[in-house]
Amino acid sequence: MKPTVEYIREHFDLYNRQLFGGTLPVPPIHLTNARTYMGQMVCKKKVGLFGKKHFSDFRLRISQRFDFEETELQDTIIHEMIHYYIAYNQIDDTSAHGDTFRQMMNDINTRFSRHLTISHRTSREERLQVIGSQPRPRIFAVLTLTDGYHYIKAVPRIEQRILTMHQRLASSPIVTSIDWYFSTDPFFALFPVSMGTRAQRVDPAELQSHLTTATPLHCDGRTLHT
């Protein structure tokens, strides 16, 4: 669907009441033709004494360039509203999608069964463009953690490294499941390869759609085979 100002305005009002206690003044809403974002909350930023930031003059931009699914447009509006709420209340978050942002996003996802994500689809598409369409084979583990979310841990394609990572993950008290895969889908090339313990959270529906073409690998920490 193509976004319209009326639709955005109507949903802004709805989410303002549902999610933000009706505390947010309606900002000017602009439709744009941007390729680089689906939604964007812009404002003026002044840095005052002791580096304290002050935000004002908020505007909400939604790009018409994308053929949104309705829920995707709604999630985009809410995503931008979280940015708005944080800036409007002059809350100092740890980064653009910092602790406060994530906390609010996770809370909304849980309470209202939405699928807000940190990375907008466009930024992911941009990164995909940078990476190109050439297949980049990846071996990675899909993890479920005790928080109930899914994560991806990509490792070097060296058997010994995979076994080592498996043992490391298996001994972690917060890891509840580990499933290994091989894939050349460029989607997985977006996940950094490392032997560190950081894993990237991934949207389960999106993950599922890309896993259909991946090859499951069986690993017990001592052997690895398809």
Ligand SMILES: [Zn+2]
């Ligand atoms: Zn954002």
